[in-house]
Amino acid sequence: MTQLIQLIQEALAFGTVILFGAIGELLTEKSGNLNLGTPGIMYLGGIAGLVGAFFYEAAAGAAASPVMGVLISLVCAFVVAGLGGLIYSFLTISLRANQNVTGLTLTIFGSGVANFLGGSLNKLAGGVGQISIAVTSSGYRAATGLENLGFVGNILFSYGFLVYLAIVIAIVASFFLNRTRAGLNLRSVGENPGTADAAGISVAKNKYLATCIGAGVSGLGGLFYVMDYTKGTWANDGGIERLGWLAVALVIFATWKPVKAIWGSYLFGVLFWMYLYIPGLTRSSQELFKMLPYVVTIIVLIVVSIRKKRENNPPESLGLAYFREER
C-alpha cells in the first residue's frame, strides 16, 4: 500500500513537470507553431526562477519570506520563458525561419544558458558547491494541510500548489480553446491561417501571443522541477531536457486536447517510475521501463492514424509559416 501511494505521488510530481510543458506547447501548436524549443524553454524557466529566488534570499537574508520568494521566482520563470518564446516567434513568424531548426536551436540555447548559470550559482553558493534556496522551495512545497487525511489525503492533498495550478491551467486552456471566441480564432489560425486572415483575424498576433504565453506556461514546468521536484537545488544533469521531450510527446499523446494531457501526464509518470517497484530489475532493464511513455505515444499515433478521425489530427498548418501575398 505505501508503495502504491509512493508511486502515485512520484507520478504526480513527475507528471506536473511535463503537464506544464505540454499545456504550453499545446497552446503554441494550436497556433500552428511547432516549438521544439520546449525543453530549452523549460530550462530557461527553471533557471530564471532559481536565479530570482537565490538573489532574493541573499538580499533579504534572515527576513526572507516564502511567499515573496515564490512570487518573485514565479514571475521570473514565466517572463524569461516567455522571452524564449518571443525569440522563437520573431524568428519563425516575422522572419519565417524554419520552425524545426529554430526550435531545436532554442533547446540547445536554453539548456546551455541554464546549465552555465546553474553551475555559476553553485559556485557562488560556496560551501559544498550546491546552491540551496530552502526558504523559497519550502514555499513551493508547502502542502495543503489536508495531507494527513489518511490514504486520500496522501494521494490528493500532499503536494505543493503548482501541482494544482497545472490542472487548473489545463482546464482553463481547454475551456479557452473550445468555448471562447478568442480560442476559436486561435484554433483557426493553426488550422488554416489563410482562412483566419480572410475572416479578419490577425494571424501574427495570435501566433505571437500563443507562442509567448505557451512558452511562459512551459517555463513553469522547469520552475516546478527546480523548486519542488529537486527541492530547490540545481544539477547539470540534463534532467529538464529529458522531461521537456516527454512534454512534446505528451501533446501528441493527448491528441492536442488539454484535458487528456492531465491524465496522460500522470500516466507517463507512472510508466516512468514503475521500474522502482518491479523487483528484480537490473540497471539496464530499468531503462527499458523509462522508455514506456514514448512507446505509448507511438501506439497512440498508430491508433489515431488508423482511426482517421479528423479531430485527433494535429492542427493542419502545424509547422508552416504564413505569408499572405504568396501566390
Place this chain on the structure above:
Amino acid sequence: MDKSAVRLENVSKSFGPVTAVNRVSLELRRGEILSLLGENGSGKTTLMNMLAGLYFPDEGEIFVDGQPVTIRSPRDALSLGIGMVHQHFKLVDVFTAAENIVLGTGGSGRYDAKRLRQDILDISQKYGFEIDPDRKIYDMSVSERQTVEIVKVLYRGAKILILDEPTAVLTPQETDKLFAVLRSMREDGKSVVIITHKLNEVMAVSDRVAVLRRGKYIGDVATRETDPKKLTEMMVGRSISLNIDRPEPTQRTERLRVSSLSVLGEDGVMKLKDVSFEAYSGELLGIAGISGSGQKELLEAIAGLDPAQPGASVLFTSREGEAHELVGKSPLEIAALGVALSFVPEDRLGMGLVGDMDITDNMLLRSYKRGKSFITDRRRPKKLAEEVVDELEVATPRLSLPVRRLSGGNVQKVLVGREIAMQPTVLMTAYAVRGLDINTSYTIYNLLTEQKMKGVCVIYVGEDLDVLLELCDRIMVICDGQVSGVLDGRTATKEQLGLLMTHMEVSAGE
C-alpha cells in the same frame, strides 16, 4: 440618390515584373448582379482580391458609397460591407459550419451558440439556403461548403458579395439553386459580383457584364443588349500576329491513339470525361482550354501519373512501328518508351526538377536509372548540362548553382532542355512559357518546332490563344474535361477557339 455601391478608379497591381491589373476602372451598382468576365490571367481575381483586402493596390482609388476608402485587410473590407467567397474555400475543415461562420466576428468571451444557430437559420430562410449549422465542414459536399461560405459573408452583414468562379465545382442543379439565391439577394438590395468565364451563366444570371483582358478593362454592357458571340469577341480580342515560324508537318504517322480516357479527380469529380484523339509524329498538337478543364490530368494520365478509369486505352506506336498500350504501365516504363512529359505547374519547381539540386544533378535525375555501376556516372549528365546551358542560353553563373536560385525562365529552359535531350518520341509540355518574357518564349517555340521537324510528336498545352493559333498544326479544345472540338491551326480563328473553350457550338472547320 447615387446608385453606385463600389467604384474602382485606375487601380493597378503588379507581382514582380508581371502587371496583373493595369489601370482598371469599374463600377458596381446597388441591387445588381455584375459578371466579371475574362480569360485566365486576365486579372479578374486579382482585381476582386483588392476589394476584399487580400492584396493592396499599387495605385488607384476605391470608393464605397461615394466615399474614398483604404482597404488594407479583409477586416477593413468586411467593415465596409464587402465580402468575398473565394474559389478555394476559406473554411476550417475540423470546425462546424456555425464555428466557421462566427469566426473572426468581434466580441470577446464566449459566443452564444444558440443565438448563433438561430441567426444562421434566419439568414438561410431569408435567401433560401439549406444548411446544418452543427455539421463539420469535412463531412460536407462542395456545394454545402459554398453555402457555408456565402452565409458566412452574409452573417457579417455584407452588402456587396463577390463570388470567384462559384459554379466551377457545382452540378447544374446546384448552380440553378445558387442563382436563385443570388437573385433573392438582388431583390434584397445587395450587389453581387460573379467572376466567371462561362458565357451561358453570364447570360442567365447577370444584369451587366464587365470584361477584362490581360489586366485591362475592355468595357461593360447590359446583359440584355448583348449575346455570347459579342462577349467572346470582347473577351479574346483581335488576333495579334506573332510571326512564329510554322513549317508544314512531314513524315506524319500516328504516335498516340487515345480512346475513352476518363480520369477521376481527388475530390471525386470526373476531371476528364471520355476523351479520344490521335496525335501524329512531326506534328505540333495544341491543347487549348480554360485552366483546370482537365489539361493537367490528360497529360498526367498519358504519362502514367494519374490512373485512368477502366475502359480507357492509350495506344502508343514507337518509331520502330511497335504498338504499346500505355494504360496500366508505370510512369518509368512509359518514359522508357520515349514519352516525355515536361510539366510547368504554377510554382515551376513542383514537378520535374528538384529546386535544391544543381543543373547537373537535375539532369542526373532522369538518366541515372540507365547506369549499371553502383556509383553514379556524373560525367555525362555534366556534359548534358553544359550543352543545355549553351544551346538554350540559360543564364547561370555556374552549373553548381541550385536550380531554385535561377530565374523562372531559366528553370523552364533547363526542364524543357532536359526532356528534349532524352530524344523523346512524344514530347508533352504544359504551360512551357508561363511567366517568361517574349524572347525566351520564342526560344521555347523554336525548340518545340525543331523537335516537330525531327519527327517528334509534340503536344503543347498553352494558355495564350494567339500563340496556339500560330504555333500549332492542330488545336484540340477541352472544355470541362471533354473534347469540345479539334481545329486546324492554320485556319481556325480566335473566336472559334473562344467559343469552344466556353462550350458554345461552332461549325468547326477541320
